[in-house]
Amino acid sequence: xxxxxxxxxxxxxxxxxxxxxxxxxxxxxxxxxxxxxxxxxxxxxxxxxxxxxxxxxxxxxxxxxxxxxxxxxxxxxxxxxxxxxxxxxxxxxxxxxxxxxxxxxxxxxxxxxxxxxxxxxxxxxxxxxxxxxxxxxxxxxxxxxxxxxxxxxxxxxxxxxxxxxxxxxxxxxxxxxxxxxxxxxxxxxxxxxxxxxxxxxxxxxxxxxxxxxxxxxxxxxxxxxxxxxxxxxxxxxxxxxxxxxxxxxxxxxxxxxxxxxxxxxxxxxxxxxxxxxxxxxxxxxxxxxxxxxxxxxxxxxxxxxxxxxxxxxxxxxxxxxxxxxxxxxxxxxxxxxxxxxxxxxxxxxxxxxxxxxxxxxxxxxxxxxxxx
Ligand SMILES: C[S@@+](CC[C@H](N)C(=O)[O-])C[C@H]1O[C@@H](n2cnc3c(N)ncnc32)[C@H](O)[C@@H]1O
Numbered sequence: 252x253x254x255x256x257x258x259x260x261x262x263x264x265x266x267x268x269x270x271x272x273x274x275x276x277x278x279x280x281x282x283x284x285x286x287x288x289x290x291x292x293x294x295x296x297x298x299x300x301x302x303x304x305x306x307x308x309x310x311x312x313x314x315x316x317x318x319x320x321x322x323x324x325x326x327x328x329x330x331x332x333x334x335x336x337x338x339x340x341x342x343x344x345x346x347x348x349x350x351x352x353x354x355x356x357x358x359x360x361x362x363x364x365x366x367x368x369x370x371x372x373x374x375x376x377x378x379x380x381x382x383x384x385x386x387x388x389x390x391x392x393x394x395x396x397x398x399x400x401x402x403x404x405x406x407x408x409x410x411x412x413x414x415x416x417x418x419x420x421x422x423x424x425x426x427x428x429x430x431x432x433x434x435x436x437x438x439x440x441x442x443x444x445x446x447x448x449x450x451x452x453x454x455x456x457x458x459x460x461x462x463x464x465x466x467x468x469x470x471x472x473x474x475x476x477x478x479x480x481x482x483x484x485x486x487x488x489x490x491x492x493x494x495x496x497x498x499x500x501x502x503x504x505x506x507x508x509x510x511x512x513x514x515x516x517x518x519x520x521x522x523x524x525x526x527x528x529x530x531x532x533x534x535x536x537x538x539x540x541x542x543x544x545x546x547x548x549x550x551x552x553x554x555x556x557x558x559x560x561x562x563x564x565x566x567x568x569x570x571x572x573x574x575x576x577x578x579x580x581x582x583x584x585x586x587x588x589x590x591x592x593x594x595x596x597x598x599x600x601x602x603x604x605x606x607x608x609x610x611x612x613x614x615x616x617x618x619x620x621x622x623x
Contacts, residue, residue, distance in 0.1 A: 254462060254470040254488075257296075258321030264297050265325075267463035268357075270450070274511055275300040275356035278385040279307070281442065281515050287311045288351040291375050293341050293368075294358020298326035298334070304354065305334055311351070316344050317358075341368035346375035352383065357464065359386035359512075360420045369436040376518040382438060387464075388429070388445050388512035390422045395457065395498055395507050396465050402497070403490030412483040415475040419468045429512050438516035448509040454496040457505045461495060 254260060260267075279300070284290060284307040292301040295315030305313045313333075317323055318340035326336040337344075341355070342364045353372045362368045372382055391397050404410045423429045426443035433440050452460065468474055469491075470484050498505045 254466045256321075256471070257317075257319035257467060260462070260467065261297060261319060261321030261325045264322070264463065265299065265329075267459045268296065268299070270448075270460055270509070271296070271357040271463065272299055274385050274448075276303070277446075278354070278356055278383050278513060279303065281513060282352060282354065282381065282383040284308050284352060289313070289349065290352040290354055291316070291346065291350040293344070293353060293355040293372065294361065295326060295336065296322050296358070298322075298330050298336065300354070300356055301326070301334055301336075302330055314350075316340075318343075341371060344371055344375070346371075348374075348377050350375050351377060351380050353380070355382075355384045355386070357386055359384050360388075360392075360422065362421055363419070365421050365432060366436070369433060369438075373437050373518055378518065378520075380518045382433070382514075382516045382518070384429075384433075384512065384514045386512055387420075387509060388422065389424050389510045392422070392510050393465070393508065395495065395505065396461055399461075399491045399494035399498070400469070402494035403487060406486065406490050408483060409487045409490050412475065412479050412487055415477040415479065416469070417474055417476055419471070419474050423512075426512065426514075429514055430516075433514065433516045437519050439519045440514065440516045442513065442515040444513045446511050446513055448507075448511060450507050450509075451504045452507055453503060454499045454505055457495050457498070457507055458492050460507065461491065466491075 257264075284304055286307070286309040288308045289312040290301075290304050290308055292298075292304065292313070292315040295301050295317050298315050301313055301315040305311075312335070314335040314337070315323075315326055316337050316339040317326070318338065320338055323336050323338045326334075330336070339345075341358070341362050353375055355372070376382065387393065400413070404413045423432065426445050430440040430443040466488070469487065472479055472484075495505065500506075
């Protein structure tokens, strides 16, 4: 196998991408695709998930885009009539108000110009359309791969090559940081969660999983600042394979850990400033901030947030649950408020001046609470 690009991998991709497909299925569960909905699959690979989406959306339009010529050729070869595929990247695609859902599985970490890509995703969505993104997350998204690359660098030949490696991947370390990227582009983020996966595989399988993505970064000479010879890359690949084999336990199995971001967002009402083609928006550009969705920030210590809203292990903040809680508190405290506002503090055995409010002020306070 030649691992220098996704095109060269395309013919083997189906046989090595079981984990991507499983994570993609979990993202589809979160997105809840309904019959008739139109879906754009960004970075569709060989189209396995686009075909699965078509089985959910039925008559709805399903379109997959990918910058790799080889991947798109496989999509066309493997797919039945009725699906559209086009050779384009997230940065060069151009769709306007056309899709109910933009879906992006295991491709987001490969995008170079994130701001432009996210802006294009937003443009592609109809008003109120929704976005689902799943991708390996954090700079140590796979501790197994990081350890194997580290171990391979004990060989001086590999160490030389690796010291010039420039990571092509986009990482953020927390769900809030991922949410921020989309909030800035005019999305209202509903769910942002880093899930931790632990699976067991034979050592050969683990190397095949490494070959379904990570290796393409490491084997690409463009990812090295100096020149790197084919021989260096061949030795590097051999050493990583050996190091991954060493991670097996006595029964020959490797426990593989992966951190993955799962993010679901809605296209927000306000339109952020349009980007000129090929440019990146500076992080704090003014007009875009006007459309920023509420940041996922915790206003009180998370000890006071019930389970299900804040999960320390997976670092989930479910904002919809917080809204439900607010409604719940309002219903719970409504009788107390009612008595307070109508009968005054005396109903609790307190002197009338306790709250310092005249009846008219009580009415204003009541309408303020009800409107908030
Ligand atoms: C690991 S594969 C994932 C494929 C498929 N989504 C899946 O889940 O199996 C990553 C895909 O991202 C594509 N890709 C790389 N850079 C991209 C970009 N800038 N925009 C969109 N897709 C990109 C690659 O060509 C490749 O097909």
